[in-house]
Amino acid sequence: AAEIFATGELDGVRVLVTGGPTWEAIDPVRGLTNRSSGKMGYAVAAAAAEAGARAVLVSGPTTLPDPDRVRTVRVVSAREMHDAVMAEIDAADIFVGVAAVADYRPVESAPRKIKKEAERLTLDLVRNPDILADVAKRRPDIYAVGFAAETEDLEARARAKLEAKGLDLVAANLVGRPGSGFEADTNTLLLVDRRGTTELAQAHKTALARILIHEIAQRYHAQGR
Numbered sequence: 001a002a003e004i005f006a007t008g009e010l011d012g013v014r015v016l017v018t019g020g021p022t023w024e025a026i027d028p029v030r031g032l033t034n035r036s037s038g039k040m041g042y043a044v045a046a047a048a049a050e051a052g053a054r055a056v057l058v059s060g061p062t063t064l065p066d067p068d069r070v071r072t073v074r075v076v077s078a079r080e081m082h083d084a085v086m087a088e089i090d091a092a093d094i095f096v097g098v099a100a101v102a103d104y105r106p107v108e109s110a111p112r113k114i115k116k117e118a119e120r121l122t123l124d125l126v127r128n129p130d131i132l133a134d135v136a137k138r139r140p141d142i143y144a145v146g147f148a149a150e151t152e153d154l155e156a157r158a159r160a161k162l163e164a165k166g167l168d169l170v171a172a173n174l175v176g177r178p179g180s181g182f183e184a185d186t187n188t189l190l191l192v193d194r195r196g197t198t199e200l201a202q203a204h205k206t207a208l209a210r211i212l213i214h215e216i217a218q219r220y221h222a223q224g225r
């Protein structure tokens with residue numbers, strides 16, 4: 001079936017994708033994480049490879065197998081994901097940030113399991129680096145795509161992220177409702193760029209990823225690349 005989608009639209013183009021959640025250790029047995037199965041990021045990396053791209057996926061912890069024909073780099077924390085992306089970014093033409101990166105991590109991670117003693121416990125958190133924003137800053141020439149998961153005000157917030165991070169495209173989805181985002185097999189996306197807004201109807205994440213890659217390829221080549 002994959003051959004049908006072997007469009008060649010991204011022949012020889014180098015695509016770097018992040019996927020899955022990140023996991024920020026509190027102690028050796030506990031951590032902070034985001035809700036993300038990794039399905040969307042893995043599907044985007046696989047769709048890029050199908051379209052002929054040389055695809056690399058930097059993935060946080062998931063239970064999914066490495067996608068076919070995609071070089072997959074496994075990481076755990078946001079800082080590890082940041083380092084892995086920065087090590088690959090100079091060799092990429094397109095970056096797609098699908099990962100649900102933890103915005104904060106514990107200031108320190110306890111070397112031993114925290115025992116249940118205190119009645120109240122406060123976690124001190126510090127901001128993680130913004131991988132996507134750093135990619136756009138370090139490689140202003142790259143075609144940079146972000147995802148935005150929002151519970152409300154989707155288009156305006158997506159447009160705000162497009163501008164704030166200096167992106168070329170934001171794929172936005174409403175989360176917290178049936179058939180969209182998180183662990184679901186289907187998703188709906190709103191594509192927001194400087195030329196306007198395109199709605200991609202609800203579809204299986206595999207199908208949606210192929211359509212997204214097609215939309216990205218068209219825009220990438222329209223820039224004369």
Ligand code: CTP
Nearest residue numbers: 097098099101128129130131132146147148149
């Ligand atoms: N992202 C990233 N590094 C981070 C946080 C987010 O690369 N530390 C990327 C995500 O992979 C996604 C995009 O930024 O492509 C938007 O993530 P989102 O969580 O929606 O936005 P934030 O900028 O983190 O803002 P907020 O969570 O406050 O909405």
Ligand code: CA
Nearest residue numbers: 100101102103
């Ligand atoms: Ca965030």
